[in-house]
Amino acid sequence: MKLATKLIHAGIEPDPSTGAIMTPIYQTSTYVQAAPGKNKGYEYARSQNPTRKVLEDACAAIENGKFGLCFSSGVAATDAVIKLLQPGDEVIACNDMYGGTYRLFTKVFEKFGIKFHYINMQDAANVKNFINANTKLIWIETPTNPLMNIIDIAAVSALAKGQNILVCVDNTFASPYLQNPLDLGADIVLHSATKYLGGHSDLIHGCLVINDADLREKLYFLQKSCGAVPGPQDCFLVLRGLKTLHLRMQRHCENGEKVAGFLRTHKKIDRVYWCGFEDHPGYDIAKKQMRGFGGMMSFELKDNSKEAVTKVLSSTKIFALAESLGGVESLINHPASMTHASIPREERLKNGLTDSLIRLSVGIEDIDDLIDDLQQAIG
């Protein structure tokens, strides 16, 4: 089955009791058993829920994986992956990543004795310099947030193979429409379904997709033991969002390309970060591992004073000034003070994330209106 068909049908069966075509919201905490231990596969809703099960199967199918596991947020899914590790284990992570992931690694897990190396992975071979006997996990985000760097998933995964090192790819920015990390050799794919999968800025949700049955058992154990499970209503909303992912992504890509082109030729703009430009350093890898370039981008003004940056951020009328991304509506964001404020300023600057960087999540509105809006805001 091709992606568009999977997005609409994968995991979904008519409800056995009524034939309802849409998956019911099973709003229940427990399930009646015929005799002790004799049940229909459902015992208690932290461990299993039928609405969640359908979504988990759908997530697995669209990422070309065998198993899906859903969580109450993207960060909760990340938390479960790191809990696979033991004190003394080491993680190699890309140096440009979602601020909340960095916060979880540095502020929560470091104190349990897990060591994180934040490195430039644009040259995959650099990863080799940090692998040692304690390395247990490689953490990739590509395109990176917010600098839109590209990491070669197949090359990094090849370095980890046979060494008992897991590779986890946060695929939130690309979505399964643009990129499938398991096909490129990764072990775990993570999504903040809050973003493109849900697509309508109306929920918080996360998921993991894996192929290996043992790894699935370990992660399922953590899901039920730690308890960061999503409610059935949110699972239903993600399922509904998935049905139009391909249509939305197609438009995000079209609009993204036009907005990136507009910004790039604008006389007041210094630099645009978008992985679809042929002179982007990761363009060839992006072309190889992605099916399009998406609607996420960042830019810097020539006048990078605080006043000029604030003026643009406060003047858009269609682009809403807000954290998050991947919804149908366009958003504008200031990473240094918003999404990435939890990364210390020196760290941000070291990686090229300046105080004047502006990030856009280009939505699916009419392209003329979006460009007019940016034009009037930039002046």
Ligand SMILES: *Cc1c(COP(=O)(O)O)cnc(C)c1O
């Ligand atoms: C938002 C986001 C997360 C965290 O997901 P939540 O659903 O907000 O917990 C992780 N990774 C990326 C790339 C994100 O954009």
